[in-house]
Amino acid sequence: MxxxxxVWLAVQEELLGPDGEDCVxxxxxxxxxxxxxxxxxxxxxxxxxxxxxxxxxxxxxxATKKTPLSVDAMVMVALNYYAHGVSxxxxxxxxxxxxxxxxxxxxxxxxxxxxxxDQFISFPEIREARANVASKIEKFCGIPKVLGxxxxxxxxxxxxxxxxxxxxxxxxxxxxxxxxxxxxCDFDGNILNVEKCCVGSTFEQEMWESSFKGREMEEELHGxxxxxxxxxxxLSKHVLTPVSEPANDKESRFNxxxxxxxxxxxxMLGSLKRRFRCLMQLGFAQEGSLDKKSNIIKTCCVLHNIAxxxxxxxxPVAGKIEPLHPGKQRSVPVEINLEAINARRELINSKFSxxxxxxxxxxxxxxx
Numbered sequence: 344m345x346x347x348x349x350v351w352l353a354v355q356e357e358l359l360g361p362d363g364e365d366c367v368x369x370x371x372x373x374x375x376x377x378x379x380x381x382x383x384x385x386x387x388x389x390x391x392x393x394x395x396x397x398x399x400x401x402x403x404x405x406a407t408k409k410t411p412l413s414v415d416a417m418v419m420v421a422l423n424y425y426a427h428g429v430s431x432x433x434x435x436x437x438x439x440x441x442x443x444x445x446x447x448x449x450x451x452x453x454x455x456x457x458x459x460x461d462q463f464i465s466f467p468e469i470r471e472a473r474a475n476v477a478s479k480i481e482k483f484c485g486i487p488k489v490l491g492x493x494x495x496x497x498x499x500x501x502x503x504x505x506x507x508x509x510x511x512x513x514x515x516x517x518x519x520x521x522x523x524x525x526x527x528c529d530f531d532g533n534i535l536n537v538e539k540c541c542v543g544s545t546f547e548q549e550m551w552e553s554s555f556k557g558r559e560m561e562e563e564l565h566g567x568x569x570x571x572x573x574x575x576x577x578l579s580k581h582v583l584t585p586v587s588e589p590a591n592d593k594e595s596r597f598n599x600x601x602x603x604x605x606x607x608x609x610x611m612l613g614s615l616k617r618r619f620r621c622l623m624q625l626g627f628a629q630e631g632s633l634d635k636k637s638n639i640i641k642t643c644c645v646l647h648n649i650a651x652x653x654x655x656x657x658x659p660v661a662g663k664i665e666p667l668h669p670g671k672q673r674s675v676p677v678e679i680n681l682e683a684i685n686a687r688r689e690l691i692n693s694k695f696s697x698x699x700x701x702x703x704x705x706x707x708x709x710x711x
Contacts, residue, residue, distance in 0.1 A: 370395060370415040371437060383434065384419075385426040385618045386646075390653040394418060394456075394646070401455045412438060412448065420445050421452035425643060428621040450635060456642040463645045466490075466527070466535045466556065466565075473568060479530045484600040485694055489583065491529045492571045492608040495547050496615075497521040497668055498540070498640060500628040509630050515543035516668055522628060524640050525550040525557075527570060530604070532611040533651060537644045540637045542630055547575030547670055548677075551582065571604050575670020578683045586687075593695040600695070609667045611647075614657040618650065619643040 372380065372391055380388055399414045412420075416438045423434045430445045440448070467473045473490060480489045502513045502520045513520040521543035527536040538554045551557040551572075559565060560581040569583040578584045585602070589595045616622045622643055625636050650657075 371413070371419055372415060374437070383426065383431065384422040385655075385658050386422065386650060387653060387655045390650055390655050391418075391422065393653070394422070394649065397459065398452060398455050401458065412440070417448050417452055420448045421456075424449050425619045425621050425639075425646065428624060450638075453635070453638045453642045456645050457638040460537070460641050460645050463648045464534055464537060464641075467529075468565075470566070473566060476529055477568060480604060483530055484604040486569075486571070486583070486597075486600050486604065486690070487694065488568050489604065490565065490568045490570055491527045491535050492605055493525060493527045493551070493576070493582070494573060494605075494608045494612075495523045495545075495550065495575065495668055495670075496526045496612055496640075497523045497543060498622050498625050498636070500543075500625045500636065502628060512542040512544050512630055513628065516670070519543075522625065522633060522636050522640075523550070524637070525554055526608075526612070526644070527556065528608055528611045530607060531651075532607060532614065534611070534644045534648055537641055540633050540640055542633075547573070548577050551576055571601060573605060573667065573670050575668070577677060578679050578687060580680070580683050580686060583687065583690075586691075592698075593691050596695040596698070597691045605667075612667070613660075615643060615647050617660065618657045619646065 370392070372388070372395070375383060377388060380386075380391065384391060386394075395415045395418045398418050402414055419434060420430055420438055420440065424430050424445065430440075430442060435441065435445070467476050467490060476490055477488055480491075481487045497515055497517075499519060499521050500513060502510045504510050510520065513522070515521045515523065522540040523543050523545055524540040525536075525538040525547070526534060528534050536556045538550065538556070541550060560568075560570065561579065563581075569581055572582040572584050574584060574587070576582050576584055583601070585598045586594045589598055621639060625639065628636055
């Protein structure tokens with residue numbers, strides 16, 4: 344969820360010191376004007392300064408050996424890779440590194456940034472925060488008691504077709520090889536939770552049942568709230584899916600409201616991949632070693648939330664926004680919990696039986 348200003352300032356103070364006391368010499372980022380800096384890193388100067396300082400503090404705590412590069416040079420290499428999926432020649436020349444040398448640098452910085460997820464990826468844990476999030480969503484789409492949207496986020500990878508079993512495990516429901524992470528976001532497009540990545544063929548329901556947040560929700564540690572899920576998830580007391588075959592107007596109206604809030608996730612993932620083009624192709628992957636891919640995905644989610652806090656616009660849309668995956672359908676029907684069916688039916692009857700006196704116009708995609 345979005346941090347309130349006092350919480351954000353408290354986090355910044357914890358990272359950087361109350362008086363900005365950790366003074367540093369001029370940064371190599373200073374050589375870029377604002378336009379060039381955004382083009383190279385898809386972030387603004389205040390955001391880059393904050394990130395560099397945050398990484399510097401973290402690396403002081405975890406560094407076990409000195410590196411030939413300064414922290415800001417390492418951050419420059421990593422941010423450039425996240426933005427473009429490859430380190431640009433201009434950046435490599437400035438830091439005096441080759442593409443091969445950069446792999447270790449990107450891995451180090453990604454590990455540090457991914458480790459900041461506890462501070463910058465925040466699920467609404469307290470009662471007031473949950474009520475506030477649910478209120479915003481109900482005003483937007485009419486569905487009450489919803490904390491966010493959950494969906495599988497697929498990221499393309501390369502896998503060797505000669506290793507047939509491994510290759511097959513990465514092929515997703517749209518027919519290409521990918522890794523997939525379960526992501527939750529709120530109405531404003533802030534990422535609330537991101538789980539470790541799995542092979543692309545993994546069922547959404549398997550990810551939900553094995554995820555930390557999924558278990559917490561189903562055990563009602565967060566109260567009687569829903570998250571909005573697509574057709575790949577099973578309807579439960581805490582995952583609200585659309586009606587597969589609407590039988591009347593009220594079920595159709597519910598499905599329209601469900602689609603409206605679910606599209607927030609589609610827009611958010613489109614923004615995430617435009618800003619961090621490394622997510623468009625994560626390179627080669629092996630089934631047993633996905634930690635580095637998971638670190639990069641989590642890093643980009645951390646950077647997404649920080650960029651939103653600094654009001655950094657995403658790069659312009661280039662082509663169509665990638666659709667959300669329709670969900671991997673099981674060949675054998677799965678029995679749905681009767682209590683969950685009744686809960687959804689009661690919600691539809693109470694909130695969608697009559698046409699609202701204020702019909703919102705079709706929602707336009709917004710940058711989140």
